[in-house]
Amino acid sequence: MNEQIVLFLCTGNFYRSRYAEALFNHHAALAGLNWKARSKGFRPHLATEDLSHWAAERLEEHHIPFSLTRAKPGKLCPLDLAESSLVIALYEPEHAPMVKEQFPQWIDRIRYWHVPDIDITTPAIALAKIEYEIDDLIRQLAAGHALGRHEDCVVEF
Secondary structure (H helix, E strand, O other): OOOEEEEEEEOOOOOHHHHHHHHHHHHHHHHOOOEEEEEEEOOHHHOOOOOOHHHHHHHHHOOOOHHHOOOOOOEOOHHHHHOOOEEEEOEHHHHHHHHHHHOHHHOOOEEEOEOOOOOOOOHHHHHHHHHHHHHHHHHHHHOOEEEOOOOOOEEEO
16 A cells, blocks of 8 residues: 655744654554654745744653754645645644645645644644644544544545
């Protein structure tokens, strides 16, 4: 079976989505899943670092190598969406308008988590929320399915 891709999206692709990517790749490997995470951003030119120091510190705390995430922020393109089995944007109020503006044909295919950026919540809370969501996602994928865009839509793999 071919490797499945989960794509994590956020605005700058240097903080939340990159942490989710590395964390997912670490836990998917431990669980023996045939899944790999990638991450991209809608506006990576806004990134002030290659990898947020908050994400880097948390990865170090959990002994997760930086090599499990991309080296630098990357811009989302249509091919990224087309190659992914599951697409997750980190915060619907922030990212749904960007999807609608840049990739309207994908609006119903994207699942949203509720992990706000630092202007709304602290990094400690946001990163803990990502950890919770990744744990839940790993359990769903290990069971052979994951919730789709809508809570009542289950995507089977």
